[in-house]
Structures are given as structure tokens and as C-alpha cells.
Amino acid sequence: MPEGLRLEQLSIALEGARLIALDAAIAPGEVLTVMGPSGVGKSTLLAAITGTLDPAFTMTGRIRLDGRDLSGLPTEARRVGILFQDEYLFPHLSVGANLAFGLKPDIKDRRDRRARIEAALREVGLSGFADRDPATLSGGQRARVALQRMLLSEPRALLLDEAFSRLDSALRAQVRALVFQTAHRRALPVLQVTHDRSDAEAAGGAVVDLG
Amino acid sequence: MRAAVSTTAPPRPARRARFLPWAPLLTLAVMLGPVLAGLLGTLAPALGYLPALGGQTVTLAAFEALFAWPGLPRAMALSLGVGLVATGISLAIVVLICAGWAGTRTFGMVERLLSPLLSVPHAAAAFGLAFLIAPSGWIARALSPWLTGWERPPDLLILQDPAGLSLVFGLVAKEVPFLLLMTLAALTQVRPGQSLRVAQALGYGRVTGWLKVVFPLVYRQIRLPAFAVLAFSMSVVDVAIILGPNTPPTLAVQVVRWMSDPDLAFRFQAAAGAVLQLGLVLLGLGLWRLMELVVSRAGRAWVVRGGRGRSRTEQALRAGALVLGALAALAVIAGLAGQVVWSFAGLWQFPDLLPEGFTLRNWGRHGPRLAGPVTETLLIAGAATGLALLLTLASLEAEHRHGLRPATRALWLLYLPLIVPQVAFLMGFQTFSILAGLDGGRAAVILAHLVFVLPYVFLSLSDPWRAWDARQDTIARALGAGPDRVLWAVRLPMLLRPVLIAAAVGFAVSVGQYLPTLLVGAGRVATLTTEAVALASGGDRRAIGVYALAQTAAAFAPFALGVVLPRLLWRNRKGMRDA
Numbered sequence: 001m002p003e004g005l006r007l008e009q010l011s012i013a014l015e016g017a018r019l020i021a022l023d024a025a026i027a028p029g030e031v032l033t034v035m036g037p038s039g040v041g042k043s044t045l046l047a048a049i050t051g052t053l054d055p056a057f058t059m060t061g062r063i064r065l066d067g068r069d070l071s072g073l074p075t076e077a078r079r080v081g082i083l084f085q086d087e088y089l090f091p092h093l094s095v096g097a098n099l100a101f102g103l104k105p106d107i108k109d110r111r112d113r114r115a116r117i118e119a120a121l122r123e124v125g126l127s128g129f130a131d132r133d134p135a136t137l138s139g140g141q142r143a144r145v146a147l148q149r150m151l152l153s154e155p156r157a158l159l160l161d162e163a164f165s166r167l168d169s170a171l172r173a174q175v176r177a178l179v180f181q182t183a184h185r186r187a188l189p190v191l192q193v194t195h196d197r198s199d200a201e202a203a204g205g206a207v208v209d210l211g
Numbered sequence: 212m213r214a215a216v217s218t219t220a221p222p223r224p225a226r227r228a229r230f231l232p233w234a235p236l237l238t239l240a241v242m243l244g245p246v247l248a249g250l251l252g253t254l255a256p257a258l259g260y261l262p263a264l265g266g267q268t269v270t271l272a273a274f275e276a277l278f279a280w281p282g283l284p285r286a287m288a289l290s291l292g293v294g295l296v297a298t299g300i301s302l303a304i305v306v307l308i309c310a311g312w313a314g315t316r317t318f319g320m321v322e323r324l325l326s327p328l329l330s331v332p333h334a335a336a337a338f339g340l341a342f343l344i345a346p347s348g349w350i351a352r353a354l355s356p357w358l359t360g361w362e363r364p365p366d367l368l369i370l371q372d373p374a375g376l377s378l379v380f381g382l383v384a385k386e387v388p389f390l391l392l393m394t395l396a397a398l399t400q401v402r403p404g405q406s407l408r409v410a411q412a413l414g415y416g417r418v419t420g421w422l423k424v425v426f427p428l429v430y431r432q433i434r435l436p437a438f439a440v441l442a443f444s445m446s447v448v449d450v451a452i453i454l455g456p457n458t459p460p461t462l463a464v465q466v467v468r469w470m471s472d473p474d475l476a477f478r479f480q481a482a483a484g485a486v487l488q489l490g491l492v493l494l495g496l497g498l499w500r501l502m503e504l505v506v507s508r509a510g511r512a513w514v515v516r517g518g519r520g521r522s523r524t525e526q527a528l529r530a531g532a533l534v535l536g537a538l539a540a541l542a543v544i545a546g547l548a549g550q551v552v553w554s555f556a557g558l559w560q561f562p563d564l565l566p567e568g569f570t571l572r573n574w575g576r577h578g579p580r581l582a583g584p585v586t587e588t589l590l591i592a593g594a595a596t597g598l599a600l601l602l603t604l605a606s607l608e609a610e611h612r613h614g615l616r617p618a619t620r621a622l623w624l625l626y627l628p629l630i631v632p633q634v635a636f637l638m639g640f641q642t643f644s645i646l647a648g649l650d651g652g653r654a655a656v657i658l659a660h661l662v663f664v665l666p667y668v669f670l671s672l673s674d675p676w677r678a679w680d681a682r683q684d685t686i687a688r689a690l691g692a693g694p695d696r697v698l699w700a701v702r703l704p705m706l707l708r709p710v711l712i713a714a715a716v717g718f719a720v721s722v723g724q725y726l727p728t729l730l731v732g733a734g735r736v737a738t739l740t741t742e743a744v745a746l747a748s749g750g751d752r753r754a755i756g757v758y759a760l761a762q763t764a765a766a767f768a769p770f771a772l773g774v775v776l777p778r779l780l781w782r783n784r785k786g787m788r789d790a
Binding site for chain 2: 075078084104133150
């Protein structure tokens with residue numbers, strides 16, 4: 001069975017005009033970087049993979065994740081994690097509750113759930129942050145919480161939508177390294193879209209230029 | 212292997228919420244059905260057809276009787292004149308305040324002063340103003356006897372003056388806050404900062420630049436609210452009973468008098484009058500449209516001439532707008548203060564500025580009788596608001612989940628119940644509710660209120676709901692949450708404040724409804740508003756004070772809750788504080 005994320009003859013058009021055409025396979029643990037200036041439809045590509053494509057677009061081709069055809073599946077059933085440049089930590093929930101939102105509901109035992117959340121926080125050096133208000137975290141802390149929240153939902157692939165562009169350069173290298181190492185360790189295929197060459201270099205995988 | 216994969220894949224959630232895609236249509240039906248059916252139900256008796264009262268054939272007798280009423284020309288002129296003048300003045304004040312002060316600190320103060328007044332029910336505000344300007348009112352007391360020499364209230368027809376000036380004043384005081392809030396909403400969409408800076412860099416004065424560059428864009432957005440204000444001002448009943456002239460009254464008031472006449476034969480004449488009222492409102496809208504054309508042509512010529520605006524005129528306009536806006540706000544606030552004083556007043560003789568003593572006796576006497584109307588008011592408002600909120604949320608969520616795009620025409624439909632005069636369709640609505648066996652009951656009144664509560668709830672909630680960042684949804688869904696869980700656990704909590712504010716708006720609208728309660732309730736459903744307006748002719752200021760205050764409190768309490776509750780709930784969440 002072909003593992004990883006495969007975009008097979010994927011083509012997205014808006015009112016008949018083709019925006020994106022891509023044929024690519026990303027093996028587990030590998031990174032594909034899609035580059036291009038803003039407006040070429042990089043985010044549209046990711047929306048097609050998460051299943052949030054605006055109905056105005058038409059998509060042809062197939063998207064497979066670990067052999068599963070994703071088309072027609074609702075977003076929540078696709079097991080595709082995504083990080084944006086904003087962390088989108090839910091502002092009304094504590095850090096711990098944000099992580100609990102990501103944690104699968106089939107882990108029922110409350111103590112077990114709490115232990116997993118605490119472990120996820122410890123893993124990124126945020127032990128004891130569970131009760132904190134996400135708005136009081138620093139940019140780097142927020143990025144790490146967002147990463148852990150996504151990982152707790154056990155995705156099979158990771159999408160990065162300009163995920164590092166808001167961070168200043170020192171923090172950026174640090175967070176980027178953390179994300180790519182984690183993805184590699186967990187054998188997640190990663191598709192990142194960015195307009196920044198340094199993101200592509202840090203990822204170290206194949207690069208596709210759009211536009 | 213393939214089979215194994217498909218079994219481990221999470222099952223596709225069953226599509227159960229089949230109601231959702233129909234929600235927008237259902238919402239429209241609930242809102243417009245009564246209006247359209249009601250119009251038909253009014254038209255039929257106007258043409259003589261009302262079998263229940265023996266009207267079997269189509270005749271024009273009702274219209275003949277209507278036209279034979281000697282007060283008709285004057286009543287029509289009053290309705291038309293009051294509507295156009297009140298709307299014109301309200302719009303002018305709002306536009307000049309925005310032109311002169313938008314973006315300044317003073318503007319923020321005016322905004323904070325005016326916005327809470329929106330929730331004050333029309334009847335309560337009208338009673339307050341009546342007390343201010345009456346010959347025995349606060350203004351006369353403040354000037355007597357040292358300036359006026361009056362030792363007793365003068366015999367002047369200030370209140371309910373035949374020209375309808377006090378009615379115009381009352382309408383302006385209540386419509387300025389409404390139009391200002393609508394304009395503020397329009398301004399956040401138009402974002403005039405840059406074009407205004409460009410105009411100012413070209414040497415245009417602040418007011419002139421705003422009127423030439425920003426106003427045309429803003430007006431397009433507040434046109435429907437202006438239409439609603441015009442239609443409302445032309446056909447309002449409760450405010451006109453309290454502040455308007457009596458002999459003859461405005462057309463809408465006269466129609467209601469005929470409708471409540473014990474002689475049921477007057478029903479036909481009333482229906483004909485209601486149809487005429489609809490025609491009058493259409494005429495008013497037509498005249499307004501004509502004025503729009505004239506103003507836009509003159510305005511274009513004015514823009515082309517390139518005048519930068521004289522600074523002295525600019526200053527005068529800015530100051531004038533501010534004074535008028537503040538006057539409108541202070542009049543309502545002082546009027547409410549007057550109600551408070553009257554409701555606790557002991558002996559209070561003219562021309563004393565304050566009563567000789569304060570007492571709880573008035574509340575002791577009228578308070579126990581409030582219990583029934585208070586319960587009725589809260590039940591009706593709660594049910595109508597709950598239904599409106601449910602339909603609105605379902606429609607907005609359907610729009611989001613099914614990628615429906617609201618057509619611009621849909622906005623017209625939302626405003627339709629606010630533009631069609633209430634008398635014109637409530638009479639027919641009443642007939643239908645009799646046929647359905649609902650008349651005189653709370654359920655029919657709730658349905659009638661829903662017609663007016665829904666547009667306000669929808670208008671209030673739709674902007675913040677649609678402005679919510681859809682990537683929050685993508686994130687939550689990608690974390691494995693289905694659409695229902697996203698709605699309940701993410702979107703609704705994050706939008707709690709606008710949801711509560713929309714509910715508060717709806718609640719206040721319901722509390723303030725006079726005519727739907729009176730007509731559809733067949734006089735048997737007593738709310739704070741119907742009871743308060745019924746007191747108008749009696750002139751017992753203490754009783755009026757008690758009822759008007761209770762009415763204001765019922766309308767205002769949900770707003771307070773809408774502000775306080777999110778602050779309490781999210782007191783440890785910095786990201787949830789309002790900007």
C-alpha cells in the first residue's frame with residue numbers, strides 16, 4: 001500500500017481558469033515545499049487537502065493519504081493536521097483545554113487524558129501550563145502549544161500554511177526545527193506552502209515553484 | 212490491506228441535521244408569511260369581504276366611508292409630514308455628527324451616550340419626553356415662575372400640538388440612536404479613513420470632505436434603515452398616541468381607534484384605512500426616493516465645483532450637530548429621570564422642580580398589579596427572542612456549512628417587515644389567527660412579535676457571525692471535531708457576546724411592541740407596553756412613571772446581562788475581551 005500523502009494529477013480551477021496543477025508524492029517523514037508569491041493559490045491547495053475548498057473552485061484528480069482517497073470525506077475524518085501563521089489557540093479555552101480539544105475522544109479516562117496533556121506540554125518544555133490563558137503566552141509558547149494540540153489529534157499528514165512567517169528570525173529557526181524534527185520522528189508526510197526560501201531550505205525536501 | 216484501511220478510517224458522520232439547509236427558507240417564511248398573508252387579510256375586508264361580519268360581496272363602501280371622514284386629509288398630511296420631517300432631521304443630525312466628529316474622542320462619547328438609548332422602548336421614551344415638554348413638565352417648572360411668571364401650568368397646547376411637532380421631536384430623539392448605530396456599522400465596512408485623509412490633504416474641510424467623499428458610500432449602506440425609519444415614523448401608533456395630536460390624530464392612530472370600536476361595522480372602514488396607510492407609506496418612500504435623486508444630483512454638482520468648505524461654516528455645522536445629538540440623548544435621559552422622580556413622588560406641586568417628599572407608596576400601590584404584565588412581557592419576549600435566535604443561528608450555520616451565499620436582495624426581505632406599516636398587515640394577521648383559533652392568545656402574539664424580532668436579531672448577529680475567521684473552523688475540524696462540536700464548543704462560545712447582544716436587541720424589540728400585542732392579543736394579552744400606553748389618556752403621572760420604568764427595565768436588563776455575563780465568564784481570558 002502506498003504510504004504518505006499523494007496528490008495525483010491534482011488540478012484546481014476557478015471559473016474555468018486553472019490555478020494549480022500538481023502531481024506529487026510525499027513519503028512519511030518527508031517534506032515537500034510549495035513556493036510562490038501570495039495569490040498564486042498556495043492556500044487553495046491546502047484547502048483542497050483539508051476539504052475546506054470554497055465551492056466556487058473545481059478540483060480534479062485525487063488526494064490519497066496512506067492509500068485512502070480523501071475526496072468526499074469531511075475535514076474531521078481526513079486526519080490531516082494543519083498549522084497556520086496564527087496559532088488559532090481557542091481564546092476561550094485554557095491551554096490544557098485547547099490540548100484536550102485535540103486529544104481523541106476515545107481516550108475516556110479523565111486521569112489518562114490529563115496525563116497525556118501534561119506529557120504533551122512537558123515534551124515542549126511547558127510543564128504546568130495547562131491552566132494558563134493562551135493569550136498570556138509568548139509567540140514561541142503559543143506555536144508549541146498549537147503543534148502539540150495538532151499532534152494529539154494523531155494526524156497522518158501535516159500541512160503548514162506559512163506557519164512560521166509571523167515569528168522573528170531567532171524564534172523562527174527554533175520553532176521550525178521543532179516542527180520538522182517532530183514530523184520526521186512521527187513519520188508524518190509534510191506539505192508546506194511558503195513564500196520564504198529559508199523555510200524551504202530548513203525543510204530540506206523537494207521544492208515546487210508555483211507562479 | 213485496502214479493506215483494513217477503510218475499516219480503521221473513522222466512519223463518515225451521518226448527515227442528520229436535515230433541518231439545517233431549510234433554515235433560511237423557514238426563517239423567511241416565518242418573517243414574511245404573516246406580512247403577506249396579513250396584507251391579504253386586510254385587503255379583503257377593505258373591499259367589503261369579511262364573511263364573519265356579513266361582508267359577502269366586493270364593494271368600495273368601506274373606502275367611501277373612509278373618504279367621507281372629515282379628518283382624513285389632515286390625518287394623512289400629518290402622517291406624511293411627520294414621517295418625512297422626523298426622518299430627514301434624524302438623518303441630518305446623524306450624518307453631520309459623523310461628518311464632523313467621526314474618529315474623535317468626542318465621537319466616542321456621543322456613541323456611548325446614544326447606544327444604550329436604543330433599548331429604551333418607544334413608549335417609555337415618549338412618556339419621558341411628554342413629561343419634559345408638557346405645560347406642567349420639567350422645562351416649564353425650571354423656568355417658572357422666575358422667568359415665565361406662571362404660578363400654575365399654562366393653558367398651552369405644547370404636548371400633542373396639532374402640527375405634530377412634539378411627535379416629530381419624540382421620533383427624532385428615538386431614531387437618532389438607531390440611525391447612528393447603523394451608520395457606525397456602515398462605517399466599519401466603508402473604512403473611510405484613507406479617502407478622508409486624501410480629501411483633507413487636498414484642502415477640504417473635515418465636514419465638507421466627509422460629505423463629498425464618504426457620505427455617498429455610507430448612504431448606500433444605511434438606505435434600508437432610513438426607509439425603515441421613514442415607514443415607522445409615518446405609521447407609528449404608541450408614540451403618536453402619547454405625543455401626537457388628537458383631533459384628528461395621525462392616520463394609523465385613527466385606524467386603530469376604528470379597529471377597537473365596539474361597533475364591528477367600523478372594521479371595514481379600519482381595513483380601508485390600513486390599506487390607505489400602506490399606500491401612504493409607499494408614497495412617502497417614493498417622495499424620499501425623489502429627494503434622494505435631487506440631493507444626489509445637487510451633490511454631484513457641489514462636488515464638481517470643488518469648494519473646500521469655509522472653516523466658519525464647518526465649525527458651526529460641527530457644533531450644531533453635536534448640540535442637536537446631545538439634545539436628543541439628554542431629552543430621553545432626562546425624560547427617564549423624570550419617570551423615576553414621578554414614580555417615587557409624594558406631593559409635587561407646580562412649579563416646584565422636585566416633589567416635597569419621596570415615597571414608596573406609588574410602587575406599593577401599582578407594584579403588585581405589575582406582576583401579571585411583567586410575567587406576560589417576559590414570557591412573550593423570551594419566547595419570541597428564543598425562536599428568533601434559533602432561526603437566525605440555524606440560517607447562519609446553514610450558510611456556513613452549505614456554502615450558501617446571501618443574496619443582496621435577501622437584505623431587502625429582512626427589512627420588509629420593518630417597512631410595511633404594522634397596521635396594514637396586523638389586522639389581516641388577526642383575522643387569520645381567529646381562523647386558526649389562536650386569536651387573543653399568547654402564541655399568536657409571540658408569532659406576531661417574531662415577525663419584528665427576527666429581522667433585528669438577524670441584522671445584529673449576521674455581521675459578527677460572518678466575520679468569524681473561518682480558519683478557526685478549519686483548525687477545529689482538522690483536530691477531528693465535527694461541525695456540531697465546532698458550533699457548540701468553539702464558535703458559539705467565541706461569539707457569546709454578539710449572540711447575547713443580538714438576543715438583548717430582540718428582547719427589547721419585543722418588550723416595546725404595542726400594536727401587535729394589542730391587535731393580535733385582541734386586547735386580552737396585557738404586557739407592560741399595552742398597560743403603559745393605556746394609561747396615556749388618564750394622565751396619572753405616578754402610575755405612568757411606574758409602568759414606563761418597569762418597561763424600560765425589562766428592555767434594558769438583557770443588555771446589561773449581555774455585557775456583564777461574558778466579562779464574568781471570560782474574566783480569565785484576555786483574548787476574549789472586547790476590543
